[in-house]
Amino acid sequence: MKIGALIIGDEILCGKRQDRHFAHLQEVLAARGLELSWTLIVGDDAADLERAMRFSMASDDLVFSFGGIGATPDDRTRQTAALVKGVPLEPHPQAVKEIEDKFGEAAYPNRILMGHLPKGCRLIPNPVNRVAGFSVDNHHFMPGFPEMAWPMVDWVLDNEYPDLRDLRPRSERIIRITKGRESDLLDTMNQIVNDYPDLLLSSLPHLGHEPYILFSLRGDEQQVEQAMAVMIAEIEKSGFIWDDYAGGRK
Numbered sequence: 001m002k003i004g005a006l007i008i009g010d011e012i013l014c015g016k017r018q019d020r021h022f023a024h025l026q027e028v029l030a031a032r033g034l035e036l037s038w039t040l041i042v043g044d045d046a047a048d049l050e051r052a053m054r055f056s057m058a059s060d061d062l063v064f065s066f067g068g069i070g071a072t073p074d075d076r077t078r079q080t081a082a083l084v085k086g087v088p089l090e091p092h093p094q095a096v097k098e099i100e101d102k103f104g105e106a107a108y109p110n111r112i113l114m115g116h117l118p119k120g121c122r123l124i125p126n127p128v129n130r131v132a133g134f135s136v137d138n139h140h141f142m143p144g145f146p147e148m149a150w151p152m153v154d155w156v157l158d159n160e161y162p163d164l165r166d167l168r169p170r171s172e173r174i175i176r177i178t179k180g181r182e183s184d185l186l187d188t189m190n191q192i193v194n195d196y197p198d199l200l201l202s203s204l205p206h207l208g209h210e211p212y213i214l215f216s217l218r219g220d221e222q223q224v225e226q227a228m229a230v231m232i233a234e235i236e237k238s239g240f241i242w243d244d245y246a247g248g249r250k
Contacts, residue, residue, distance in 0.1 A: 002061040217231075
């Protein structure tokens with residue numbers, strides 16, 4: 001299962017606020033041996049949000065969405081999720097009850113709108129103010145406030161994906177290549193990708209007075225060493241120079 005993040009809000013794009021969800025989600029997933037496959041940051045514009053959500057909801061990816069589930073005019077996540085899913089937005093009995101129990105008469109006429117959710121969705125408990133987030137398939141929609149959203153991420157992982165972990169030992173090796181170009185090694189890179197599909201390959205060229213390439217492989221230790229031996233053989237055959245990059249073997 002691939003994992004994605006949808007981070008919503010004009011305030012992030014214009015610089016009024018700095019996003020904190022991306023780094024936190026990386027940390028939470030890493031503790032389970034998992035990684036993000038993609039991240040989208042999108043503003044509050046209705047058309048842009050719909051386009052982003054149609055992309056993400058067209059997949060079976062596990063997606064964490066942050067922001068836009070409030071009741072102000074710029075909060076369009078609830079409505080857009082319902083639109084893309086093709087279901088009506090309607091009062092969710094338990095979400096409505098949570099808001100009424102928390103705010104009493106002050107829940108009306110506006111706060112209660114946050115309990116109007118896509119039909120058939122599942123609730124994500126909000127431990128701070130009891131205004132629930134919601135889940136549609138593998139998409140999980142939470143507030144933009146970290147103090148609310150982050151405990152909700154933990155709840156989703158613990159309750160909906162308790163067995164989603166990948167704690168297999170992983171190895172990474174990075175070498176530095178000089179006196180050569182990426183184009184000279186492209187055939188070997190493609191061979192490695194074809195022969196070792198479970199490995200993550202990265203080639204990062206660095207420009208400057210003495211250009212070099214940082215080439216890395218990550219995954220099962222035995223496969224990393226086997227595939228790296230293939231690359232090193234080609235480097236030496238081509239007359240290039242390589243060395244293990246400092247701190248590049250884990």
